[in-house]
Amino acid sequence: MFGNIYAEFRQRPISSYFTIKGRRSLYLYCVLTGIVSGLGALLFSRALAWAEYISLESISGLHNTHSGGEYFVSLEPITYISLGRWALLVLPILGGLIAGLVIWKFSPDSAGTGTDSLIDSFHNKEGKVDPKVPLIKSVATIFTLSSGGSGGKEGPISLIGAGFGSLVANLTKAGARARRTLLLAGTAGGLGAIFHAPLGGALTSVEMMYREDIESDTLVPCIISSVTAFLTYSSFNGFGSVYKVPEIGFIEYKELIFYLFLGIVCYLNGAFLIKVFQFIQEWSKSLKLPMWIKPALGGIPVGIIGYFLPEVLGTGAGVLQDVLEGSFQFPNYTSYLTQDLQIIIFFLLLAFLKIITTSFTIGSGGSAGMFGPSLFIGGMLGGALGTFAKLVLGYQVSVASFVLVGMGAFYAGIASAPIAGMVMICEIIGSYSLLPPLMIVSITTFVLSHKLNLYKSQKNTRFESPAHDWDMNRDLLEGILIQDIRGKLRNIAEVKTSTLLSQLEEEALKINASDYIVLEENGNYFGMISLRTSRLFLEGRDLTQNLILVKDVTDTSILPISVRTNLATAFKTLLDMGMDKIPVGENGKYLGYLRYADIISIYFEKTRSAKPVSGA
DSSP: HHHHHHHHHHSOGGGGGGGGOOHHHHHHHHHHHHHHHHHHHHHHHHHHHHHHHIIIIIIIIOHHHHOOOOOOOOSOOOGGGOOOTTTHHHHHHHHHHHHHHHHHHHHHGBBBBSHHHHHHHHHHSSSSSOOTHHHHHHHHHHEEEEEEEEBBSHHHHHHHHHHHHHHHHHHHTHHHHHHHHHHHHHHHHHHHTTOOOHHHHHHHHHTTTOOOOOOOOOOOHHHHHHHEEEHHHHHHHHHSOSSSSSSSSOOOGGGGHHHHHHHHHHHHHHHHOOOOOHHHHHHHHSSOOGGGGGHHHHHHHHHHHHOGGGSSSSSSSSHHHHHHHHHHOOOOOOOOOOOHHHHHHHHHHHHHHHHHHHHHHHHTTBOBBSSSHHHHHHHHHHHHHHHHHHHHHHHHOHHHHHHHHHHHHHHHHHOOOHHHHHHHHHHHHOOOHHHHHHHHHHHHHHHHTTTSSSSOOOSSSGGGGGGHHHHHHHHHTTTTBBBGGGGBBBOOOOOESBBOOOOOOHHHHHHHHEEEEEEEEEEEEEEEEEEHHHHHHTTTTTTTTTGGGGGGGOOOOOOOTTTBBBBBHHHHHHHHTSSSSEEEEETTEEEEEEEHHHHHHHHHHSSSSSOOOOOO
């Protein structure tokens, strides 16, 4: 027995043991993708933290705050390399220059947010990602953010997982569908790990592909990868939530009107962000300058703004944490305005300048994500509305609640991802107590923002995506009945019940057929037989081969389908049978058979140029 097993093992190529054969093996690779995504997120966050420690804290002397669950270097700044706050004028330029050179030299596709190129890979490139993009994107983003560039770190982290998922699909010779699934699973893993949000990461990856739809087919693989990545990352970084927040929630229903107004404000500012970002993108493209110098030019206004208001530099996660905890030190510019009014103005100023710095950082060709800045901008808008509500209502409104709702709503609007925005915020604070206002504000912003388009590669629905050509035209096959294509029915691969089974092999070689319709002597339908079944039955029966008839091994359980059956049903039946043809009848009379290849040919005729298929 062991000898037979070893012989079979020797005959099969090693690669055959690693191919994706079904959902179970796909889920196994999703676990592997999640582990790599979690480790990639861990390495990236550690490298970025050390780079920020050297650049922002030691060189510029800036006290760089962090969110409660974020990894950071807790050492004292290196004083002998300190250049003072003036360094903030130069660091974004220098970081942009280095990032630009890295991108230009090694991977021009690594510029920008990374999310748009990921969406494009899913829809238009069968989930294929250049293996070097995740690494180059990570290096460029570290230089961009650690030098004060405004952006998020989710872009390279999601690309690390997506790139590995695509690589796994290539190594296992998976088809386009499995590759796309692993691409999104890797994306979910990166997001789930870095934001401590396994469900939010999975929902974001399936929702951001479309403006009005979700990639529901990949939800379970994305959850598997995201949970695995979260556990891997948190094993080293702790299992706490990203943001530490005080007790929050609804106090009075009178606050609802202000939450609704927050949805409108998030929509207006989201539209402004997209306009400014796309304007700077086009301006940067129009410059007759080398690609590598453009991010450095974008760093000039970022450095100037950051010198006067360093809160808008980097990811902004630390500022959000301080605001949520109530420990942020607001400036007191004048005695002519109350402290609350000054706080409102300061919140709005931070949101406005974050839009400007982010647009210049990423729009000029720098490398960073848009998710982090969207949380910051939405949080500042929420802080302004929460403080305003406190002024109007006359009691201690939870400003932190408005900040968090604004974070989720703003991202929901610009990314067309309302469900992901709600769940992500609940997970990064470790509480679902804000879900009701999050639902109200996120849906309001999403509905108002239906014409906004931050990610140009997004499709409206799956029916516009090349990834779902088959889904898009399924109704086409449902509208075609077999009786409409009677001319396609064949009567070639047919044998009589009295035919010797040994003769079937000779007959098959003549007409290039693998499955046969078996007919009685009077032409009535009897059943079906496959060449595989015939060969297995004859194996070891050399002496009795001439005694066995076709009818002895015919599968009589396969019945003809009606000519009034549509092609979609016929195709599904063929897949369930495992045969390459299916018998067709009308009123108990056998008419002929329809091939799998015939249905595919009709599909191509209706959607694109037909391709002839040989065989019987």
